[in-house]
Amino acid sequence: MTKLLVTGGAGFIGSFLAERLVEEGFDVLIIDNLSSGELSRLRNVIDRVKFIKDDLKNLSDPGGAFRGGVDTVFHLAANPEVRISVTEPRTHFDENVVTTFNVLELSRKYGGVKNIVYASSSTVYGDAKIIPTPEDHPIQPISVYGAAKAAGEIMCGTYARLYGINCVVLRYANIVGPRLRHGIIYDLLMKLKKNPGELEVLGDGTQEKSYLYITDTIDATLKAWEYAVKNGGAYTYNVGNWDSISVRDIVSIVIKASGFNPRINYKPATPDGRGGWPGDVKRMLLSIDKIVREVGWRPSMSSREAIELTAKSLAEELGVGNEGAHS
Incomplete structure (x- = not known):
């Protein structure tokens, strides 16, 4: 059974992703420090996943997760509050940049991880000059949150090129649905x-x-992951609505x-x-032409x-x- 790791799996998007992965028969590990995540979100699958409460700001291998034969890391752990990033930028550096580096480094260090799916954001574009905004638009964030996500994207791409780890960057629009506790x-x-x-x-x-419902978001995430596993390499996709x-x-x-x-x-x-x-x-309105064309997903x-x-x-x-x- 393929083993998958979801960081931030007790968060809004992460919990829905974990549920779907369990339903599809995968062996799912979850790491979450519960700073913004809630165990109650996992009540439907908590007895069918391995949950590790730990903080990825520390460069350690929580519970041996990265040495346990994990095939793919879905990296969703982050502080999701864009407004807080303006008043408390250090928080977003620690929780969004440092954690992403640590996940990438642990994946490289223990060698078993073949694929990383990174949850980025439409905020990397800032006030975009082109609407709908394509993936090749300049990255000009106007929030520290957006800057932190952009830094994570660059690190993911670099690790993909240096160490041969397949990497999918997903620039999410505003994702909404049950269990949402921000926005x-x-x-x-x-x-x-x-x-x-x-x-x-x-x-x-x-x-x-632009807003996207959570079930559409999970569909897009899994289809993009499957595409990267099949074809190999590094990919960046907008995930939003028409x-x-x-x-x-x-x-x-x-x-x-x-x-x-x-x-x-x-x-x-x-x-x-x-x-x-x-x-x-x-x-904010993302162009989703690329993911529709290459991956075959649509909201x-x-x-x-x-x-x-x-x-x-x-x-x-x-x-x-x-x-x-x-x-």
């Missing part, structure tokens, strides 16, 4: 839970971004899911009066559909809303 939908719902009468929204509401949606539309969807009728207070925090915080990309639902499904499920999970609002 705009979660933030808005938590604000409404605290104060149903008023809703503060970061930015002027005209920001427009369309985008504005913050104002997201606010409307979230309010509908909550059943409340709050007063909305838009709060721009950037010099141009649009963005919600320094480092906030105003518009099954639009950004709006992904937001609607997520807002409904998260409102239920978080206990937000009037009775009957989620029916």
Whole structure:
């Protein structure tokens, strides 16, 4: 049975990936320090995986995982909060850059890892000049989070060239779905839970971004991995949707899911009066032509559909809303 390692496997994307890998019959190991991950996300598979609580900021082999015949590492361990990277850049260097180096070095040192799938981000492009943004667009991040992800991409590519490890870099758009505990939908719902009468929204509401549902994300991840295993080498793919949606539309969807009728207070925090915080990309829409063409994956639902499904499920999970609002 092929052995696979998921770093950050108790996180949002990682937990769904682990579930899918177990369902497909793989031997799954998970490493997570539970700083942002939650064991409850793994309740459906915890008895069928090997879980190791450890911190990849330390260059050690947690539980002998990298010496245990692991074929592929899905590296998803990271601090996902883009806003925090602006105010606490050291945190993102340690948790996103240092951990990526350590994963690559452990994979090289113990020699058994043949493939690495690296979870990168659309934030590596910054405020892109070309929309939809292709993979060959210049890398110009405007957040430390984006810079950390870009650094990880470069290290992955270098290790692939130097040591013959197949590497897939996946530049995810905004990924949404059940169990999500960061980002705009979660933030808005938590604000409404605290104060149903008023809703503060970061930015002027005209920001427009692409969103992808978690099941589509896992499909793309596995198809890209299978392609790299079959063909060998290093690959970089955007993983997003065909369309985008504005913050104002997201606010409307979230309010509908909550059943409340709050007063909305838009709060721009950037010099141009649009963005919600320094480092906030105003518009993000990735070109997914390359992954569609080479890998054969395509999303099954639009950004709006992904937001609607997520807002409904998260409102239920978080206990937000009037009775009957989620029916």
